[in-house]
Amino acid sequence: MRGRSVVVTGAGSGIGRAVVLACARRGASVAALDIDAERAVSVADEASAAGSPRAVGIGCDVSVEESVRGGYDQAVEALSGLDGVCANAGVEINAPLHEFELEQWRRVLDVNLVGMFLTCREAVRRLVETGATGSIVCTSSPSAFVGFAGGGNSAYAASKGGVSAFVRSAALDYARHGIRVNAVVPGATDTPMLVSERDGAARDDALRHIRSAAQEQIPLGRLGRPDEIAAAVVWLLSPEASYVTGAHLVCDGGLLAKSANDF
Ligand SMILES: NC(=O)c1ccc[n+]([C@@H]2O[C@H](COP(=O)([O-])OP(=O)(O)OC[C@H]3O[C@@H](n4cnc5c(N)ncnc54)[C@H](O)[C@@H]3O)[C@@H](O)[C@H]2O)c1
Incomplete structure (x- = not known):
């Protein structure tokens, strides 16, 4: 990744932060974009300390067109180029369908799917x-492919199903331009998103419950670590994946390989 310039959205936390740091350790220049500008800057500082030749943190809301354009303007100027993008920003709001507020539904789709479109469109425009x-x-x-047994996941699942369909379609559109478009599919990964809808003690209880359920339900017997997902992303970004486009790299401890039935 040495000499390459990479933009990462949702870079202030969890998987996005891990992607920034993995790119930095491999010698890439990185722009960390996040709706939380302070966290973006702090992750960029970590990237510099980890060996990135140029690292910049930028406040950017991926669901807002001008914010994405402005974010790329700053990123491309600071990094002097663009070779890779990890379109990663996401939110999860869960509720039974009949209780879902339209505003909540729109927020999930706006960040996860419209944000993905804006992030990728801006990248492709500049590359082309x-x-x-x-x-x-x-x-x-995984919710792009299967329903979550916990329920209430309709908006998130719809957004990620859209992302996966988008990836296949965009890959075909830009293959002849030498622009590869792929997806990483993280399973349950130990990031703040897992308990994003809870606070304080409820958050700690939920985390304990999720970790113990993961031991039983995930074939590899544990949650994923953000750095394990980041390693898959970095491979897809790198020239080692030069013949891979329109693909999904599943990184889920065996979750999707497993049928719920044990009879
Ligand atoms: N953690 C999991 O189990 C898991 C599993 C599968 C997929 N994912 C996906 O991985 C991605 C990263 O999630 P994570 O687990 O690291 O969560 P996280 O909550 O730790 O990080 C998400 C980041 O996105 C940022 N963000 C939210 N809205 C934004 C917006 N409008 N514009 C820019 N940034 C925004 C947040 O500030 C945060 O820093 C998401 O797309 C998520 O759906 C996570």
Whole structure:
């Protein structure tokens, strides 16, 4: 990844932060974009300390067109180029369908799917304009393929199903330009998103419950670590994946390989 310039959205936490740091350790320049500008800057500082030649943190809301354009303007100027993008920003709001507020539903779709579109469109526009090749990795989810047994996941599942369909379609559109578009599919990964809808003691209880359920229900017997997902993303971003496009790299401890039935 040495000499490459990578933009990561949702970079202030969890998987996005891990992708920034993994790119930095491999010598890439990185722009960490997050709706939380302070966290974006702090992750960029960590990237510099980890060996990134150039690292910049930028406040950017992926669901807002001008914010995405402005974020890329700053990123491309600071990094002097663009080779890779990890379109990763996401939110999860769960509720039974009949209780879902339209505003909540729209927020999930706006960040996870419209945000993905805006992030990828901006990247592709810049790459096509300069005739450059590149690699884009979008973060999908097992919920693009199966229903979550816990329920209430309709908006998130719809958004990630959209992301996965988008990836296949965009990969075909830009293959002849030498722009690869792939998805990473993290399973249950130990990040703040797992308990994002809870606070304080309820959050700690939920985490304990999730970790113990993971031991039983996930074939590898544990949650994923953000750095394990980041390793898959970095491979897709790198020239080692030069013949991979339109693909999903599942990184889920065996979750999707397993049928719920044990009879
Ligand atoms: N953690 C999991 O189990 C899991 C599993 C499958 C997929 N994912 C996906 O991985 C991605 C990263 O999630 P994570 O687990 O690291 O969660 P996280 O909550 O730790 O990080 C998400 C980051 O996205 C940022 N963000 C939210 N809205 C934004 C917006 N509008 N614009 C820019 N940034 C925004 C947040 O500030 C946060 O820093 C998401 O797309 C998520 O859906 C997570």
